[in-house]
Amino acid sequence: MKKRGWLIAAVLPWAAFAALEAKASRGSCSGVPDALLILGTRVRGETAEPALRMRAERAAAFLREHPSVLAVPCGGIVHDDQTKSEAQVIRGILLQNGVDDSRILPEDQSKTTFENFANARRLLEEAGLSAPRLAVLSSDFHLLRASLIGRLCGVKAETVAAPSPENEKLRNYLREAVVFPLLLFEYLKKK
Numbered sequence: 001m002k003k004r005g006w007l008i009a010a011v012l013p014w015a016a017f018a019a020l021e022a023k024a025s026r027g028s029c030s031g032v033p034d035a036l037l038i039l040g041t042r043v044r045g046e047t048a049e050p051a052l053r054m055r056a057e058r059a060a061a062f063l064r065e066h067p068s069v070l071a072v073p074c075g076g077i078v079h080d081d082q083t084k085s086e087a088q089v090i091r092g093i094l095l096q097n098g099v100d101d102s103r104i105l106p107e108d109q110s111k112t113t114f115e116n117f118a119n120a121r122r123l124l125e126e127a128g129l130s131a132p133r134l135a136v137l138s139s140d141f142h143l144l145r146a147s148l149i150g151r152l153c154g155v156k157a158e159t160v161a162a163p164s165p166e167n168e169k170l171r172n173y174l175r176e177a178v179v180f181p182l183l184l185f186e187y188l189k190k191k
Helices: 002-024 050-065 086-096 113-126 140-152 166-190
Strands: 035-039 070-074 134-139 157-162
Touching (some): 002 140, 002 166, 050 070, 070 086, 070 113, 140 157, 140 166
Parallel strands (some): 035 070, 035 134
16 A cells, blocks of 8 residues: 555656646637747757747747737847847747737847746836736747746746647656756745
8 A cells, every 4th residue: 555655646746747737738828918928949040949930930920810919039148159149039030920020029138037037027117018918938848837937927927839849849848847846846935
């Protein structure tokens, strides 16, 4: 009986995480937000890695469907081999996909998801949106963690899922399974 108890104790948290991750990976946005935060990821030189391109293209489709939504591409220069910020690269892809530049408010100073939320909130306040309805767009595997980070930063946002490269899914979901419990602990500590 003791072995079964330990097995349940070991498996239950991972099963709960898998269920939460599966639900989060579909996104939760219903209705039309005031602004869409588009979280950045890897850029090499000035070229988007596949995951970033997929995020930006999904964002462009969402923004074309909702012409009143302001776009906030997020991400600075994070790696030594970058010559353009993640936000600049996302902005370029949005423009290539028909999003008007007047709707784009780049946040190009951040290096972490925490900074994405803090800096984007400040930019939106400076643009006159003190309490906007927000949605955050990221890769399917990253949405659970991104929404929790948003809450840690005092930002409640619905989510929009972008697909992620098939050949990277297993690695990305395994990373989330390791990182998310640590983040959840921080969140619960703040409550």
